[in-house]
Amino acid sequence: MKxxxxxxxxxxxxxxxxxxxxLMVGIWGGLVGCGQKPHSLTIAVIPKSMGEDFWGTVEQxxxxxxxxxxxxxxxxxxxxxxxxxxxxxxxxxxxxxxVQGVAIAPLDRKASRKPVENAVxxxxxxxxFDSELDSDAYVSFVATNNEQGGRLGAEHLAKLLGGxxxxxxxxxxxxxxxxxxxxxxxxxxxxxAGLTVLAHPHAEDATVAGCKKTALNTLESLVKxxxxxxxxxxxxxxxxxxxxxEALQDxxxxxxxxxxxxVGFDFTPRLIDALQKDQIDALVVQNPYKMGYMAVExxxxxxxxxxxxxxxxxxxxxxxxxxxxxxxxxxxxxxxET
Numbered sequence: 001m002k003x004x005x006x007x008x009x010x011x012x013x014x015x016x017x018x019x020x021x022x023l024m025v026g027i028w029g030g031l032v033g034c035g036q037k038p039h040s041l042t043i044a045v046i047p048k049s050m051g052e053d054f055w056g057t058v059e060q061x062x063x064x065x066x067x068x069x070x071x072x073x074x075x076x077x078x079x080x081x082x083x084x085x086x087x088x089x090x091x092x093x094x095x096x097x098x099v100q101g102v103a104i105a106p107l108d109r110k111a112s113r114k115p116v117e118n119a120v121x122x123x124x125x126x127x128x129f130d131s132e133l134d135s136d137a138y139v140s141f142v143a144t145n146n147e148q149g150g151r152l153g154a155e156h157l158a159k160l161l162g163g164x165x166x167x168x169x170x171x172x173x174x175x176x177x178x179x180x181x182x183x184x185x186x187x188x189x190x191x192x193a194g195l196t197v198l199a200h201p202h203a204e205d206a207t208v209a210g211c212k213k214t215a216l217n218t219l220e221s222l223v224k225x226x227x228x229x230x231x232x233x234x235x236x237x238x239x240x241x242x243x244x245x246e247a248l249q250d251x252x253x254x255x256x257x258x259x260x261x262x263v264g265f266d267f268t269p270r271l272i273d274a275l276q277k278d279q280i281d282a283l284v285v286q287n288p289y290k291m292g293y294m295a296v297e298x299x300x301x302x303x304x305x306x307x308x309x310x311x312x313x314x315x316x317x318x319x320x321x322x323x324x325x326x327x328x329x330x331x332x333x334x335x336x337e338t
Contacts, residue, residue, distance in 0.1 A: 061292030131177035150185025158193035165231030211243025238266035
């Protein structure tokens, strides 16, 4: 009978363990060599709020980019678009947790400046998206050309009105860079087109209800002898558009005669439905999915040592009921293919 050699068995086991280790190293090296990198980066993406249709689409784009690029993201924002302190606190917390980079949509171009600059001083690069920031400390700005969006709204409204008429611009809350830029573009282009701007109020708060209240108060002041003395309206984002829509519906129910052309901004399922039902004449539409994707993509490129531009335009266009038949537009606004 052959003698059992313990030392030989241990040596054989060690060689097997060592061979297994080398095999694992080889597999890992092969994956890296093929471009399949492990999750080596964690970045924070901070929207203006959580749960809104627009920001939900931005999140989809951001998470798709993270998956494509092999990074992890921490997605967190304030509950409302007026809670500047909460957004600043989230940014500070992310930096303290040691994220390698931050992409943020500033709630206020002035109030968000110091927290962003503090993050950069702490060695955390920042990409700003959606809304401007009164600072140049950021790596890149990824957004719609918002002034151009406002100009497109004015030009389309002027076309609908034949180049003349009394109009109103429904703004969002004060200090929001994106919507302020849209209002600026609209007001300048409306004046150049020969339109008369009767009012351009800011919303009472960032909710649809707050936008509706401001819109209704303004519209009621323009009612003379049971008729709305207004020819056109432009609204600067999804909530202000919805607020105006509901205010117009309430006025009509009260018996006020209304004959007004209406151009809104952004899209939600409810606003697309209103466009299909001719309750809205057109929507100026940006690309939130692309914005979320590019904000992450640009930040990761920078972190990996690639050169990036200071500004990336994610596009904006006017969508009418007729254009909803175009395949690319249907995909953009979330409609099924016909």
